[in-house]
Amino acid sequence: MSGTQASTVVALPQEIWWLVSQEFTSRRDFLSLFNLARVNRSMAKLALPLLYSIHELSPASTGDTAIVDTKKWAVLWRSILASSLGGAMYSYCLWIKSLSLGNLHSLLEDLARDQYKDIRTWFFGAPLERFHILQSRASNVATRRNRALMDIESIIFEVANQITDFIKTSATEHDKTVGLTSLEGYHLPTARLPRWVSRLSLLTSLAVRDGSVLNSTIAEAIRENCPHFRELVCHYCVGPDVDDDLAGFLSSLSPNTLQSFTIMSANRVGAITHAALGRHSSSLSQLSLYVEDSAVAGLPFLSDCTNLVDLTLDVCGTVPPLWEQTHKEEVRQIASWLQQCTSLKKLSVINLPSTLSILAEVLKVPGIRLTDLEITMQTIQEDTSAFSSAMATQSDLKTFIFRSRDGWFGGSEFIHAICQCTKLRKLDIVTQMLKIGDFYKVTDTMKDVEEFAFDIDSDEPIGDECVYALGTMHQLKTLTINATTAFTYQGLLALFENLGSDPLGSHQGLSIHIMRQVGTQKFSQAQVKKLNAALSKQLGGKMEITYDADPDELNESDFSD
Structure with missing residues (x-):
């Protein structure tokens, strides 16, 4: 920044720069906050707390593994850790809103490589020596240079314990609330999680790599100490008892407090967990489930969850052919459940058996006015006319994505239905083979579409x-x-x-x-x-x-x- 620019910054009232900093934060604009913090000490005091509140968005954290990015990434984490030991100019760790231990895990994996040895030596220098934990001789795998390997998992545990303890102690000493609201990690152990979450009174969000670590004990710690908790994300949930344990977690939370629940991939969750979600039927507004083939028949146990606004059902692609023929009652119950979700705005269904017949019933419900609809299907073996007729009533749609392997769907009835949705801003039918006349009908009718993906049969x-x-x-x-x-x-x-x-x-x-x-x-x-x-x-x-x-x-x- 030039001298003239710096003078301009100083000349403006502090209140103006506070509003500017707030705007940068709301836009998640890490770089602009960083540049503002570099102007002078006054601006640093203004911008740094907000910058660290979105530290997980640092380009160093989200970029590739180039050495320059890794060094910046290491600087960011070292400042947070050093501040928890009283060894930094500012209390950076008190400003963070999200403790992303998975982010730190990735950094440590980089630092463990020989090409980053200089950064590693610097990173674990005073006052961070205590965090440089090596694997024991019994578990250590010899390297070509006979160097002991870092025990990344133990380092993560020590970091989480130190930061959460420092945050809790500082809040108690100064009679303030804890600022950290989100905890995320690759390996959050069942034995340690209750202690960590009990220190975070404003915790709203928990993201775990493996949902099998969750149980009723952890939920009770959240219930007693985290009254604002509302969001749970699991990347996967494996293990023989995961359905019972996760259901126990959900049932032990305060009733009707969970607002968002996500399982991204492979899991052994089924009817027991689905039924337990019913304890949050009044509060649950966002639900995203990856559904294994064995759990599809258990979807009707979600029938109490009718206040959903945003729903994703991503069904495993290995559901047996003609499953719906042997599970007609379950198909009817799924359709009946979704028909009751009159607050629904965003709906994504991927490989759901009888997708078209279910949606034909759901989309025609007068109270359901979707803004976003995404459909992915392996093949189309159903009558498409009822679905097209129902979709034509969804005139509030702003996003429509349709994918199938068949390459051609519904003909002119389908195109007519799309053209009734005149508020569309995103139209992705890239896997569909449009007739050239239908293509011209779309371009002539859908004048306000901002994102358009298509194919043509010619x-x-x-x-x-x-x-x-x-x-x-x-x-x-x-x-x-x-x-x-x-x-x-x-x-x-x-x-x-x-x-x-x-x-x-x-x-x-x-x-x-x-x-x-x-x-x-x-x-x-x-x-x-x-x-x-x-x-x-x-x-x-x-x-x-x-x-x-x-x-x-x-x-x-x-x-x-």
Whole structure:
């Protein structure tokens, strides 16, 4: 920052910069807060607490493993740890809102490598020597340099214990509330979790790698010490007793306090956990479940959870064919449950048996007005007309994503239903083979779509005539074309010029992905460069293009043969 800029900063009232800092924080803008903190000591005192409150968004934490990023990442964590020992200028660890132990775990994995040995030595220098815990001789695996390996899990446990204890002690001494609201980690042990959460009175969110570590004892610690707890995320839940243990956790929380529950992948959760979620039926508004094939029949046990606003049912792709034929009652009960969810706004169903027949019943309920609908199916073996008719009533939809392997669905009835949803801003039907007439109907009707992904069923590659149709979409910002195309250089330039002439700038930042341009219509490198330059100049956008039967690649394969 120049001297003139710094003077301007000083000249403005502190209250203004406080509001600016708050805005940067609400936007999760780590870099702007970082730059503000570097201006002077006064600005540092203003910006640093807010910066550390979103420390997990640091580019060093979210970037790749380049050494420069790892060093910045290490600086961030070292400052947090040193402050918990009283060895830093500021009490950084009192400012963090999220204790992301999984983030620290990734850093330690980097530091364990020989290429980062200098950073490792610096990181564990005074006053952090106590955290440099090595594996015991019995468990240690010898390295080529006979160097003892770091015991990452023990380091994580020591860090979590130190930080949570320091935060709790500081809050008690100064008669303040604990600021940390979120705890996340790869390996949060059952034996230690009750002590850690009991120190975090404002804990609202817990994210664990393996949900099998959760049980009623941990929930009781949360119930007694964390009155604001409302969100649980499990990456997976494995183990023979996980359904009982997780149900025990949910049942031991204060009733109707959990608002958000997520299981991302493989699990052994079923009807017992589904039924236990009913204890939070009044509060639960967000539910995202990866459902194993053995647990699909247990979905009706969720029937008490009817206040959902955001629901994802991601069913394992190994459900037996014709499952719905032998489970007709369960299909009926799932449909009946979803029909009662009249607060639902966002719905995502992936590989759910009888998806179309269930949604045909759900979408026609007058009280259900979705804003987001995502459907993924392996194959389509059902009548599509009832679904299309029901979907046509969902005129509040802003996002619609439809994926299936069949490549063609519903014909003109389906397109007619889409065109009734005039509030759509994102339309992704990239796996569907539209008839050319249906494509023109969509572009002519859906003028306000901002993100559009499509395919076209045509004997011949589509050309510049489709470019002109796309140019009439007034709000277009992201375009993905999976159809076989034969666009010309001049045609694309005309599209950019047309969109760039919009006086409202509605297409600023336009991103174009042309996925199957015919190899015989391949642009030269100079043309691609000029196209991107024109797109960048006029709209601040970019274009990516790949080719079917790329002649250059075919020639390379000829040489390799």
